[in-house]
Amino acid sequence: MYKKRNMLDGLAKGFTYLGALTATFFLGIILYFIMANGLGRFNLALLTSDYHAQYFNGRPLRFEACETCERPDDLSDDILYAPQYGLGLSDTRDRGGNTVIQVTYMHPDSPLHNLVNTNNLNQPVTIAIDTVITRISYTDHPTSLTRRGAASMISDLESGATIYEVSFSTVGGGIRGSLITTLILIGLTLAMVMPLGIATAIYLCELAPINRVTSTLRSLIETLTGVPSIIYGLLGISVFVPLTIRLNLTRGPSLIAGAMTLTVILLPVVIRTTEEALKTIPKDYRLASLALGANTTQTVGKVVLPNAIPGIMTAVFLAIGRIIGESAALIFVLGTAVKDQVRIQENSTSLAVHIWSMMTDEPANIELSSTIALLILIVVLILNIGVKLTVHQLKRKTG
C-alpha cells in the first residue's frame, strides 16, 4: 500500500520538478539565443555610431602609385594589402549580416586619404579604417565589385590600372540614435512622472480623508494598471500628439508626446511603490514631528519623505525598466523610423521600438536586434539588482 503511495508521491513531485525545469528552459533559451546572436557584435562602436550608412563617391587627386607604402611587418595575415595604394582590405560582415569589403588598414602615405567628391570636386572626402568599399572603377580596367570579394579587388588594384572612382560608405547599423532617444525618454518621463506620482501618493497616503471620493480616486488610478500598453498608444495619438501640435511644440509624433504617454503608463507603478514606502514609515515619526510643532507640510517634507527615499528609488528603477522595455505604445506615439539625429520635437525610435522596426522589415535583422536585446537585458538586470538593494535598505532602515 505504501509502495504505491510513495510511487504516486514521487510522480507528483517529479511533475513539480518538470514545471520548474520548463520555466528554467524558457529563461535559458532566451538568454542563450540573445547571447549567441548578440554578443559577437556588442561593442562600444555600435553604441556610438549611426544606424544609416552614408554613401560617398570619391576620386583620387593624383594618379600615381604610392612608392613608400610597403606592407608593414606587423600587419595581420588576414588583411589583404595593395602596396601601390597603401590599402588593406578584408572580407567581413556588416551589422546587418551582409558580406562586405571593409578597409582594415590604411598606410599613412596612402593616396586614398585625399579624394574629392565626384559630384562636387571642391569637397574633399577621405577613406578611413572601417570604411566599407562598395565599388572601385578604373579608366582602363573592369570595375571591381563587392560580390567578387576582397582578393579580387586587391588584384585589380595591383594590376596597375588607374582608379577613376571609389564608391564607399560608412559602416552604419549603429544604435546611437535609438540609445539617445531612450535616454531622453527616461529623463523627460522621470521628470514628469516622479513629481506627479509622489504628490499623488502623498495625498492619498498622508492627507486624504477616508471617504468615497478618496476610494474612487484610488480605484481610478488602480484601473490604469490593467490597461494594455497598446491602448496607451491610442491615448497618445488621440490626446498627447494633438496637444503638442496645438501648443506648437511639434508637428507630429515626437519624443515629447512619447514621454507624456509613458508618464501615464508609469503613474500607477510610481504611486503604488511610493505609497508602499510611505506606509512602512512608523506613525510615531509623524506624531513626534507634529508634537514638536511642525505643521503637516513640514512633517511630510522633512520627516516622511526623506525616510521614503529608498522606496522612491525603487520606483525610479522600476520606471526606467518599464521605459526601456516599452514597445507597443511607443510604436504609435514615437513612430517606427530609426533616426540618427535625435530632436525631442521629432519622431525617433527607442531601443525596443528599434528592434520591432527591424524585425518587421524584410528581411528581419535578427543579429542587430539580438545585440540591442542584449543591451536591454543587461540594463534590466542591473535595475533588478538596484531594486533588490533599495528594498533591502528600506527594510533595514525601518526594521
Next chain:
Amino acid sequence: MHTQTDTPLPTKLPNIKASSKNRRIQDTLIKGLLLAIALLSASFIILIAVFVTTRGIIPFITDNNQLGRVDVVGFLTGRVWLGGATFISTAYGAGYLIVNTLYVVFLSLLVSFPVGVLTALFIAKIAPAALSHAMRTIVELLASIPSIVYGLVAAGVFLPWIHSLARAMGTQSSGGNSTFAVVIVLAMMSLPTITAVSEVAIRSVDKNLEHASLALGASPTQTHFKVVLAAAKSGIFAGAILAVGRALGEATAVSLVAGSSRSGPNLGLFDITATITSTMLEGMKETSGIDYDIRFSLGVLLMAVILITNFLLNFIKRKVGKIHV
C-alpha cells in the same frame, strides 16, 4: 486685557502667531495642490475611455469621406478583414479576430497554468531552500524581460522549429508564423505572472490545515497537492485572471510571430493567425483616413473583450471559490 498698554508683550509673540497662521495657509495651499495633482492622476483613465471610445465610434457613425459607414454588426461578426473586390472598402470584419484572440490565449493558458502552478508549488513547498531561491530568481528574471525580447526570441528560435515541425508532419506553415508560435510566446510571458501570484497564495495557506492533513496520515506530497493547492485555489485563480488580462492585451511579441491573417477564424495550429492587437499594429505607415481610425475601434473592442473576460472569470472564480474540497 486692560493692562496690555502698560506692559507691552515681548515683540516675538505676535511673530509666532503670524508664523503659525502662515503655516496653516501653507498647509492648505499644499494640500490643495496635492489634491489637484491626485485628481489629474485619476483623470487619465477617464481621458482614455472618452478619447479612444469617441474616435473608435467615428467609423460607425460617419460616412468616412464617401466610403460609407462601417457596419457595426458586420464589424463584430465579420470573418474577413477588408473584404470586397477593391481596397476602397469599409468591410472591416473583426469577428474572427475576437475568436482568434480568445483561442490563442486559452491555448497558452493550457500550457502556462499547469507549468506555473507546479513551479509555484515547487518553489513554495517542495524545493530545498537553495534551489527554491534560485528558482524564484529565475521567475523574477522572466517577469522583468520586456515583451519585445520575447517576440524576438520566438521569431528567431521557435519559427524555424515550427516550420520544420510542420514539414515533418506533412503540413505547410508560413515560415513558422502560426497560432502555435503565438501560443508559445504567450505561454512564456504568462508563466511568471501565474507563478508569482500562485506562490504567494500557496504560502499564505493556513499551516494548521497542513498539520491536520499530516496528522490524519497523509504524506507531505499528498498534503501539498490535495490540501494546499485546494486551499490556495482562489489566489491561484486570481493569478490566472491577471495572466489572461495581460495575454489578451499583448501586442508587439504577438505581432512578430502571428503572420497577419486577413480572414478566419484561424484554428489550425500551423496556420497563420491574427489577433486584435496584432491587427492594430499592421501597416503603421498610413497616418490618416479610416484605415487609421479603425485601430481605435479595434482598441475599444479589445477593452470590451478584456473587461467581459475579466468579469466572466471573476464570476466563475466566485462560484468555484465557494466549493470546498
